[in-house]
Structure formats: structure tokens, C-alpha cells
Amino acid sequence: MAQQVRARIIGTGSFTPPKRMTNADFEKIVDTSDEWIITRTGIRERRIADNGTQSSDMAVEATRRALEMAECSDEEIEAIIVGTVTPDYRLPSTACVLQEKMGFPNAVAFDTVAACTGFINSLSIGRSFIESGVYKKVLVIGVEKLSSITNYKDRNTCVLFGDAAGAAILGPSENGRGVVSTFMKSDGKLREWLWMPTGGAVNPYTPDFTFDGSDKIYMNGSEVFKVAVRQMCDAALRVIKGAGLQPSDVSVVVPHQANIRIIEALAKRLGVGMDKVVLNIDKYGNTSAASVPLALDEANREGRLKPNDNVLMVAFGGGLIWGAALVRW
Numbered sequence: 001m002a003q004q005v006r007a008r009i010i011g012t013g014s015f016t017p018p019k020r021m022t023n024a025d026f027e028k029i030v031d032t033s034d035e036w037i038i039t040r041t042g043i044r045e046r047r048i049a050d051n052g053t054q055s056s057d058m059a060v061e062a063t064r065r066a067l068e069m070a071e072c073s074d075e076e077i078e079a080i081i082v083g084t085v086t087p088d089y090r091l092p093s094t095a096c097v098l099q100e101k102m103g104f105p106n107a108v109a110f111d112t113v114a115a116c117t118g119f120i121n122s123l124s125i126g127r128s129f130i131e132s133g134v135y136k137k138v139l140v141i142g143v144e145k146l147s148s149i150t151n152y153k154d155r156n157t158c159v160l161f162g163d164a165a166g167a168a169i170l171g172p173s174e175n176g177r178g179v180v181s182t183f184m185k186s187d188g189k190l191r192e193w194l195w196m197p198t199g200g201a202v203n204p205y206t207p208d209f210t211f212d213g214s215d216k217i218y219m220n221g222s223e224v225f226k227v228a229v230r231q232m233c234d235a236a237l238r239v240i241k242g243a244g245l246q247p248s249d250v251s252v253v254v255p256h257q258a259n260i261r262i263i264e265a266l267a268k269r270l271g272v273g274m275d276k277v278v279l280n281i282d283k284y285g286n287t288s289a290a291s292v293p294l295a296l297d298e299a300n301r302e303g304r305l306k307p308n309d310n311v312l313m314v315a316f317g318g319g320l321i322w323g324a325a326l327v328r329w
């Protein structure tokens with residue numbers, strides 16, 4: 001009997017802008033300290049895109065690298081799914097801007113808005129396209145220029161965020177390798193714990209709008225923290241079980257890099273050693289939708305992901321929305 005078609009990740013790529021912003025830089029602009037930031041978050045520095053670099057530009061670089069690894073041409077790609085909350089424009093999608101910049105003559109391109117869960121969300125949709133036979137090659141991206149929506153007067157949030165892009169090419173596989181199980185869930189009742197009140201249709205910019213921070217990210221960090229630990233653990237256990245596995249079968253964990261304490265709590269609850277967890281939060285901070293594919297690409301290029309490894313990805317973010325994916329590498 002023929003094996004079920006699975007969506008396999010055949011190439012990964014990522015991009016981070018060269019400009020670094022260190023904890024010492026934040027000590028100069030808000031009432032904070034290197035010591036507080038490291039112990040409470042695990043972050044030492046983050047990358048910041050310059051004014052002329054947009055989400056689509058970072059996505060282009062990550063995509064080029066993923067296509068190269070996959071040995072795939074842009075003509076082969078049939079769908080481009082970009083997870084982002086920092087699109088170049090409100091209309092059209094950043095996926096369409098990327099298409100305009102790179103080609104992709106045979107693809108449909110669209111964005112998903114799932115904040116830090118954006119890549120897992122896009123991966124889940126891409127997986128469905130391939131398993132159902134609708135498309136053969138799908139490009140999934142998580143990209144953010146969070147510096148464009150960060151309030152650099154708010155010490156509660158500004159020290160956390162950075163800019164980056166990560167991409168993956170999905171193709172069909174019939175040898176059992178690929179995305180085995182995914183899970184997504186949200187709770188819109190908690191939307192005001194992590195949001196941007198101004199700039200949408202409810203509170204549009206008016207000619208007399210004065211900067212009050214409401215057009216930037218607001219987060220109730222301590223409440224989000226508690227839900228993040230609980231729901232990331234739940235999502236992880238669901239995809240592990242969905243793949244017919246136990247937590248001890250997980251080879252590598254690629255978690256959303258929001259806070260080292262969240263990641264450690266997750267690993268402890270799952271009973272997975274930190275040696276199996278991919279960490280780069282110290283270098284990049286929280287890059288929202290780019291966080292998981294950036295860590296995945298770094299682990300992949302370092303040779304940490306071996307054929308048939310059980311790779312667990314898990315994320316949580318504004319919506320609130322969370323999700324996980326279990327991939328047989």
C-alpha cells in the first residue's frame with residue numbers, strides 16, 4: 001500500500017539585519033539594566049533593520065537561501081504563505097510584495113496574521129495543501145520588522161523585540177518523513193493582553209493623532225507568560241501524541257524564543273532536557289513569526305537535525321494564539 005503523502009521541509013533559510021542593539025544600548029534610553037534583561041528574559045542583543053529594509057526585503061533574503069538549499073526554482077513554487085504582523089503595507093499582502101520582488105509566476109501569495117505563531121500557522125496551511133494534492137511546492141515564511149511597532153519608551157516591551165526572517169520550502173514525501181502532526185488554537189477573549197489599539201478601522205489615525213504609544217505593541221507580560229507556558233505545553237503534548245510518540249521520543253525542540261524562562265518551564269514540564277532545545281534568544285530576542293523558522297534554519301545549518309529526528313516546533317503569541325508541529329526530519 002502506498003505511504004500517505006506528507007509535506008517535508010526540503011530547504012530552510014533565514015536572514016537577520018546586521019545592526020545589533022545591545023542591552024547596554026537600552027540602558028541609555030529606558031530605566032533598565034543589562035542584568036535585569038538577561039535574568040528576566042535571556043536576551044543579550046537583538047537585530048534592528050534600517051529604515052530602508054522592510055519585511056519583504058528580509059523575506060527575500062531568507063527565501064533565496066531556502067530555495068538554494070532545496071535546489072528549487074521560483075517557477076516550481078505554487079503557494080507563498082507569509083506569517084507577519086509587520087507587513088510592508090496594510091494592502092496588499094507582504095507575500096504579494098515578495099512575489100513582485102522575486103518572480104514566482106505560478107504561485108498564489110497571501111499573508112496570515114497569527115503573531116508569534118505565524119510560521120507554525122503558515123506551515124500547517126502549507127502542509128494541508130500538499131497532503132491534499134492541491135500543490136506540490138509551497139514556500140512558508142515568518143518575518144517581522146518588530147522595530148516598526150515597538151514603543152521605545154516602554155521598558156516593559158522594548159527590550160524584548162528584534163527583526164528577522166525565516167523561510168522553509170515544503171515538498172511532497174512518501175517515505176514517512178515530513179510534517180506528521182500539527183495543532184493550532186486561539187482565545188480571542190485575551191486579545192487585549194497583547195495588541196496594538198490604534199491604526200485599524202476601530203481607531204484609525206486621525207489628523208490630530210499624537211503619539212501616545214497606542215499605535216505600538218502593548219503587552220500584559222506577566223499574564224501572557226502564564227498562559228504561554230500552559231498552552232505551549234498543551235500544544236506540544238497534543239502533536240507528540242498525534243504522532244503516536246512520547247515526549248522522550250522528541251529529538252530536538254525548536255520553541256518560540258520569547259523568554260528563556262518560558263522555554264525552560266516548557267522543557268521541564270515536557271521532561272525534555274535543555275540539551276535538546278534550540279536556543280538563540282540571547283542573539284535575536286523575540287522576533288515573533290520569524291523566531292521559529294530562524295532557530296530551525298540555524299539548527300539545520302549547524303547539522304543538529306538528522307534524518308528521521310522527531311523535531312518539535314511550538315509557539316505562542318498575540319491573539320492570543322498558539323500552536324505546534326511535529327516533523328519527522
Ligand code: UT7
Nearest residue numbers: 032033036116155156159221222224225228258259316317
Ligand atoms: O511573543 C509573544 C508572547 N510573549 C511572551 O510570551 C512574553 C511573556 N512575558 C514575559 O516574557 C515576561 O512577563 C516579561 C519579560 C515581559 C516581564 O517579566 P516579568 O518577570 O513577568 O516582570 P513583570 O512584568 O512582572 O515586572 C516585574 C517588574 C516591574 O516592576 P515593579 O512593578 O515590580 O516595580 C516592572 O516594571 O520589573 C519591571 N520591569 C523592568 N525593570 C527593568 C519591566 N520591564 C523592565 C525592564 N527593566 N526592561
